[in-house]
Amino acid sequence: MPQSTPRKFERDARKLAGPAHLVIGHSKIDSEGCHTTAPIKKGDVVVEYTGPRITIKQADAFYDDHPRTYLFGLTDGKHVIDGEGVAAFINHSCDPNCEADEIKGRVWIIAARDIQAGEELTYDYNLYDGDLDDPSPCSCGADNCRGSMYSEEELVRRAKAFRRRSLRKKKAGRARA
Numbered sequence: 001m002p003q004s005t006p007r008k009f010e011r012d013a014r015k016l017a018g019p020a021h022l023v024i025g026h027s028k029i030d031s032e033g034c035h036t037t038a039p040i041k042k043g044d045v046v047v048e049y050t051g052p053r054i055t056i057k058q059a060d061a062f063y064d065d066h067p068r069t070y071l072f073g074l075t076d077g078k079h080v081i082d083g084e085g086v087a088a089f090i091n092h093s094c095d096p097n098c099e100a101d102e103i104k105g106r107v108w109i110i111a112a113r114d115i116q117a118g119e120e121l122t123y124d125y126n127l128y129d130g131d132l133d134d135p136s137p138c139s140c141g142a143d144n145c146r147g148s149m150y151s152e153e154e155l156v157r158r159a160k161a162f163r164r165r166s167l168r169k170k171k172a173g174r175a176r177a
């Protein structure tokens with residue numbers, strides 16, 4: 001299990017206040033998760049993914065040694081949201097009940113199906129650009145679990161990169177021999 005590490009910026013309790021029916025508590029997927037105490041209808045906006053916008057460069061510098069981050073990559077490919085609200089506590093699932101939608105630079109968590117009171121909220125992180133040594137394993141427990149929080153495309157990209165790396169290693173080995 002990767003150790004959770006303190007965040008660069010301390011959590012601000014006031015910023016954590018989201019809709020009253022969203023509560024942070026023990027999760028079966030990870031240590032903490034976000035649950036709803038009220039039913040949510042498919043298509044409803046659940047909560048905004050809030051936090052400061054920082055550049056990917058800044059994020060790399062801040063969180064280089066942090067195995068756990070709350071960064072949400074924006075589609076401009078240059079910025080991430082450094083999550084600080086309740087949405088940052090929503091865990092990944094390969095069979096999620098929510099989806100994340102970026103609309104004009106803001107990110108909204110939207111119910112992908114009807115959600116019952118008491119359910120843990122999840123969305124598919126579709127992680128990308130991960131370190132080759134970081135497998136980002138998934139423990140969502142869904143029947144269709146990919147075994148990793150990386151997106152399908154990222155898993156293909158990583159598989160190719162791993163093959164290239166092992167080829168390079170073989171070549172290097174031969175050169176030394």
Ligand SMILES: [Zn+2]
Pocket residue numbers: 093094095138139140141142144145146147148
């Ligand atoms: Zn999974």
